[in-house]
Amino acid sequence: MRVCVLTDKPDHPLLAAAASALTEAKHRVTFLNPDTGTGSPSQLVAPDDLADVYLLKAHTPRALALARFLEGLGARTVNSAAATGLCQDRSRIAAVAEGAGLPMPRTRTLDTLSEVLHGAELPESGYPLMVKSRHSRRADLVARVDGPAGLRALAAEWSDEPVVLQEFVANSGWDHKLWVIAGEVFAGVRPAPVGAPPDGARSTPLVRDLPRTWTRLALRTGDVFGLDVYGVDLLDRAGAPVVVDINAFPGIRGPKGAPEALAALALGRPRPGSPAYEA
Secondary structure, rough: OOEEEOOOOOOHHHHHHHHHHHHOOOOOEEOOOOOOOOHHHHOOOOOOOOOEEEOOOOHHHHHHHHHHHHHHHHEEOOOOHHHHHHHHHHHHHHHHHHHHOOOOOOOOOOOOHHHHOOOOOOOOOOOOOOEEEEEEEOOOEEEEEEEEHHHHHHHHHHOOOEEEEEEOOOOEEEEEEEEEEEEEEEEEEEOOOOOHHHHHOOOOOOOOOOOOHHHHHHHHHHHHHHHOOOEEEEEEEEEEEEEEEEEOOOOOOOOOHHHHHHHHHHOOOOOOOOOHOOO
16 A cells, blocks of 8 residues: 655654554555645646555645645545645634534634734733634744733734634643544643643643543544544633644654554554454
């Protein structure tokens, strides 16, 4: 079987380990950076030389265009271009989540952050709140603001940035990251992107068995957004999980069994020893 990984980081630990597992099983693995050169998708991939599956790790506009081109030729992509593109737009994520009844913070969209400088769009209450770039990308905007003055200062720096204003969820200072690969859930804990862990704690809490409500929420999120490989960031609000971010094919690092699960997904079969395999 021939597997092609669409990425600009072929040395990422998850991708490298999955590729090694596939190669050891006598499958062919290649890597392709969709942002190489300036040509059209047909110049990157010949229509008569398709791989059996494409793993869409890259999320750039050129990567999505290439994935759509490949899907149009009948190629299998993981995740799909549509699902990946949806997860790059935090405004669309919030709308889809609300429609599906997923617990997410209240979210409001601004065409540009500079709108708050004109007064009419400036919230006078409801602080603190989170300000995030509408379009998820490397080095995007994620900031907490505690009042109108802070929002104006941020708007002066990011004036042309399309943003979402999101209800701030009081939390322990730790993000619970649930990564899902073909229905198999892996968990990790990371410091929340805004605000330090309590009391200056430096050690990461141990990940113990999560409540079933948390894992069920992660799996339902994948169903709603049409994802096979994804991450869900959860915060604990009064004992109940709240989804604060959804990422298509994130950079998963650390969980035992994740590379093998990704290799099995590429082959279209469950990983031996996984819940799906045992079922």
